[in-house]
Amino acid sequence: MQWLAFFLLLLNVANWFKTSFLASEFNLQGDYLLGGLFSLNIVFHPKRQSYPVALECQRYQFDESAYQMFEVMRFTVEEINNSSTLLPNVSLGYEIFDHCSDTQNFPSVFSFMSQNGSVPVLQSYNNYQPKVIAVIGPYESTTTITVAPFFMMNLIPMVDYGASSYDLSNKALYPSFLRTVPSNKDLIEIIIRIIKWFGWNWVAFIGSLDDYSRDGLNLFYQSLRQNGICMAYQEMLHLTSDYQTTLRKIDKLNVKVIVIFSMQVIAENTIKAAIKYNIRNKVWIAGEGWAMNKQLFREPGIENIGKIFGITEQFMSLPGLDDFIYKSRENSEDDEGQCPQPTENVCNQVCNNCTKLSSEDIINEDPTFSFPVYSAIYTMAHALHSVLQCAANGCNKSTPVYPYKLLKEIKKLNFSLNGRQVQYDGNGDPTVSYVVVLWNTQGSFPPFKVIGSFETYPEITFTINSSRIHWDNDGSVPFGNCSIECKNGFQREYDRNHKCCFNCKICPGNTYVNYTKDPATCFPCSKGEWSPEGSTSCQKRIIMYLPFTEPLSILLMASAFSLELLCIAVTVLFLYNYSTPVVKSAGGNMCFLMLASLIMSSISVFFFFGQPTVIACTFRNVMFCFFYTICLSCLTVRSLQIFWVFKMANRFPEVYKCWVKYNGQWLLIAVVSVVQFIFCVLWVTLITPTPSKDETSYDNQIILICSSGYMNIFYVVVSFILSLSILCFFFSYMCADLPKDYNEAKSITFSMLLFYISWCVYFTADMIYDGVQIQLINSVAQLSSLYGILLSYFIPKSYVIVFQPKKNTQAYFQTTIQSYTQTISRM
Ligand SMILES: *[C@@H]1O[C@H](CO)[C@@H](O)[C@H](O)[C@H]1NC(C)=O
Numbered sequence: 001m002q003w004l005a006f007f008l009l010l011l012n013v014a015n016w017f018k019t020s021f022l023a024s025e026f027n028l029q030g031d032y033l034l035g036g037l038f039s040l041n042i043v044f045h046p047k048r049q050s051y052p053v054a055l056e057c058q059r060y061q062f063d064e065s066a067y068q069m070f071e072v073m074r075f076t077v078e079e080i081n082n083s084s085t086l087l088p089n090v091s092l093g094y095e096i097f098d099h100c101s102d103t104q105n106f107p108s109v110f111s112f113m114s115q116n117g118s119v120p121v122l123q124s125y126n127n128y129q130p131k132v133i134a135v136i137g138p139y140e141s142t143t144t145i146t147v148a149p150f151f152m153m154n155l156i157p158m159v160d161y162g163a164s165s166y167d168l169s170n171k172a173l174y175p176s177f178l179r180t181v182p183s184n185k186d187l188i189e190i191i192i193r194i195i196k197w198f199g200w201n202w203v204a205f206i207g208s209l210d211d212y213s214r215d216g217l218n219l220f221y222q223s224l225r226q227n228g229i230c231m232a233y234q235e236m237l238h239l240t241s242d243y244q245t246t247l248r249k250i251d252k253l254n255v256k257v258i259v260i261f262s263m264q265v266i267a268e269n270t271i272k273a274a275i276k277y278n279i280r281n282k283v284w285i286a287g288e289g290w291a292m293n294k295q296l297f298r299e300p301g302i303e304n305i306g307k308i309f310g311i312t313e314q315f316m317s318l319p320g321l322d323d324f325i326y327k328s329r330e331n332s333e334d335d336e337g338q339c340p341q342p343t344e345n346v347c348n349q350v351c352n353n354c355t356k357l358s359s360e361d362i363i364n365e366d367p368t369f370s371f372p373v374y375s376a377i378y379t380m381a382h383a384l385h386s387v388l389q390c391a392a393n394g395c396n397k398s399t400p401v402y403p404y405k406l407l408k409e410i411k412k413l414n415f416s417l418n419g420r421q422v423q424y425d426g427n428g429d430p431t432v433s434y435v436v437v438l439w440n441t442q443g444s445f446p447p448f449k450v451i452g453s454f455e456t457y458p459e460i461t462f463t464i465n466s467s468r469i470h471w472d473n474d475g476s477v478p479f480g481n482c483s484i485e486c487k488n489g490f491q492r493e494y495d496r497n498h499k500c501c502f503n504c505k506i507c508p509g510n511t512y513v514n515y516t517k518d519p520a521t522c523f524p525c526s527k528g529e530w531s532p533e534g535s536t537s538c539q540k541r542i543i544m545y546l547p548f549t550e551p552l553s554i555l556l557m558a559s560a561f562s563l564e565l566l567c568i569a570v571t572v573l574f575l576y577n578y579s580t581p582v583v584k585s586a587g588g589n590m591c592f593l594m595l596a597s598l599i600m601s602s603i604s605v606f607f608f609f610g611q612p613t614v615i616a617c618t619f620r621n622v623m624f625c626f627f628y629t630i631c632l633s634c635l636t637v638r639s640l641q642i643f644w645v646f647k648m649a650n651r652f653p654e655v656y657k658c659w660v661k662y663n664g665q666w667l668l669i670a671v672v673s674v675v676q677f678i679f680c681v682l683w684v685t686l687i688t689p690t691p692s693k694d695e696t697s698y699d700n701q702i703i704l705i706c707s708s709g710y711m712n713i714f715y716v717v718v719s720f721i722l723s724l725s726i727l728c729f730f731f732s733y734m735c736a737d738l739p740k741d742y743n744e745a746k747s748i749t750f751s752m753l754l755f756y757i758s759w760c761v762y763f764t765a766d767m768i769y770d771g772v773q774i775q776l777i778n779s780v781a782q783l784s785s786l787y788g789i790l791l792s793y794f795i796p797k798s799y800v801i802v803f804q805p806k807k808n809t810q811a812y813f814q815t816t817i818q819s820y821t822q823t824i825s826r827m
Pocket residue numbers: 075078079082320324
């Protein structure tokens with residue numbers, strides 16, 4: 001397919017130049033032309049129109065700061081023209097249009113694209129040279145997105161000084177788009193960093209109804225989620241929105257931090273409304289659009305609304321700009337900024353309001369976008385410099401300058417401008433050098449105090465100098481969270497909608513909360529650990545047992561030992577006085593069996609102390625039970641015998657004879673012992689008592705205990721002992737009226753009562769108390785049972801043997817029995 005070229009005559013721009021050659025600020029002739037788009041006026045509400053008519057920007061709202069950018073472009077081109085090193089002997093020219101609407105500005109675009117006054121429709125644009133070699137602007141994201149496709153088509157470089165929408169970083173859609181302002185992604189990143197720096201997490205977002213804000217909101221949302229910050233409220237406002245309601249809602253939600261990421265006007269309206277409706281003590285974070293808005297700064301009452309942080313590009317002064325503006329003002333006094341065809345008045349190259357501004361007005365405008373305009377033009381000049389193969393002696397002007405070649409050079413650029421490095425990344429985005437300013441609304445100087453910075457070149461750095469911020473109240477950073485942090489030991493209960501909002505609930509016992517791990521969970525303590533209610537960590541449980549070294553243990557063991565010594569002493573004493581009536585009446589040989597049993601029983605006390613072992617667990621009770629049964633059976637047989645002799649022998653002499661003949665007492669003891677022995681063996685062998693841990697009784701202790709063996713047989717053993725003791729008690733009670741020397745009733749009653757009481761105490765305590773001391777009570781019960789028998793039965797007899805030998809004679813016993821028989825017969 002060959003050249004199938006249509007020539008579409010849209011604008012006869014070339015003719016305008018020929019007819020009117022007046023020096024307008026909008027045009028400068030040169031070897032190469034740059035296109036410039038500036039929003040000197042802004043159309044907020046497009047009018048509905050019923051017949052085709054071109055838009056007349058002049059009629060709409062004038063923006064002084066755009067005129068300053070406009071002047072910066074003119075200044076920059078002149079400076080490059082004056083330069084002898086950059087583009088020597090090559091003159092740059094420009095053509096600028098007022099770009100006031102999203103949708104109705106296409107005449108200017110076609111003018112830039114035209115060649116000889118017409119826009120051709122071609123198949124290949126390789127050899128196409130439009131009127132301008134590149135385009136600067138426009139200012140806003142939305143307007144940029146609407147005009148950009150025209151320039152992308154033939155890869156005309158578009159270097160933007162104001163559009164920050166992140167969409168434009170998409171090089172598949174916008175291959176020849178570059179910009180000298182950081183994209184919203186960077187702006188949102190620094191906003192997030194500021195919020196995080198001060199530890200806030202509950203923020204509101206106010207935007208305007210345009211691509212810039214929508215894009216910002218999108219990016220903000222994405223970053224919030226990653227940074228644990230919550231959006232309390234969000235609204236996109238337009239000129240006629242109800243600002244009061246929005247602000248009231250934000251105030252009601254207890255939001256301290258408000259990000260205003262919007263067009264200037266919306267920000268101005270919001271702040272003015274905040275002043276009017278007395279919204280106080282907030283923290284406002286200003287996006288680049290209004291970070292250094294000087295009109296708002298002078299608004300009365302602004303000092304009440306709180307702190308305003310602005311994010312703006314590192315301020316770069318442009319030496320010579322002020323002189324340039326003063327000079328151009330002088331010259332333009334009589335130059336009424338004329339349109340090439342003033343009669344039609346639609347070319348949008350007229351600005352009557354501009355000429356009314358004084359030099360000071362222009363110079364004092366917000367300088368935020370001066371450097372972006374300046375570096376955008378230098379970018380093109382440097383690229384052109386490369387394309388034209390310029391050297392010190394001049395450039396090769398015969399080289400054709402195709403836009404796509406220029407674009408290739410722009411991407412390779414890396415130059416220093418007023419101390420800042422200018423270069424573009426793969427997305428056509430520049431290196432970032434932001435500063436954070438604090439508005440000095442209290443009136444001291446300077447009005448915008450730099451408190452921090454964010455740079456991506458040569459590496460990413462973010463700093464905030466907290467000592468430069470003077471917070472109201474007590475000087476501490478204001479509270480900007482949804483919920484007050486829980487006290488130690490409390491767990492968070494999150495709100496359904498926001499992760500930043502929560503109630504606090506105390507962690508129950510045996511759980512803990514670890515904020516670095518998870519603030520919303522009370523983790524259970526691990527095995528062997530415990531914690532009281534409301535803990536942040538668990539403690540080791542104390543392992544409880546009765547150690548040998550404890551004074552009480554020592555006391556009990558000493559008691560057991562002294563019991564044994566006493567028993568041995570009594571045994572020796574009885575052996576020496578074996579043939580005396582006291583020993584005989586006490587049972588003779590049987591005494592030695594009883595004493596031996598007492599000694600054996602008392603050994604079991606020693607098994608209660610120290611860390612329990614299988615042996616200790618097995619023997620601590622079984623030994624006592626068995627030997628105490630033997631002792632008790634002796635006592636029972638003794639009392640039975642006395643009872644028999646004195647009360648029954650007369651009535652059943654044959655039975656008694658039989659009893660004596662077959663050695664009934666020993667037989668009975670043997671039977672009882674054997675039976676009890678079998679029970680005891682079964683008790684500890686069917687289920688061996690083993691050391692175990694009681695972890696349930698106390699949160700903070702692990703008690704080393706012994707399992708009890710086969711419980712059912714244990715009950716049999718206990719019942720056996722109990723029935724024996726009751727028998728014993730019964731017989732001795734029946735003989736309560738016998739002569740004193742035969743009367744064991746008192747001593748046996750005493751020892752049995754002691755036995756009952758001490759074991760009642762033990763079993764009762766066992767039911768209501770699980771501590772380690774129960775083992776102490778157990779051993780005390782054993783000891784007191786044993787001491788009961790020793791003290792009430794053996795010691796009085798020993799006393800008589802040692803101190804009252806008179807009573808230890810056959811004759812004395814005879815007398816007492818005679819006097820007893822007399823009393824019986826008298827009854
Ligand atoms: C350019 O040079 C002219 C003449 O030398 C001078 O008047 C003007 O101020 C210079 N402009 C800039 C921007 O340097």
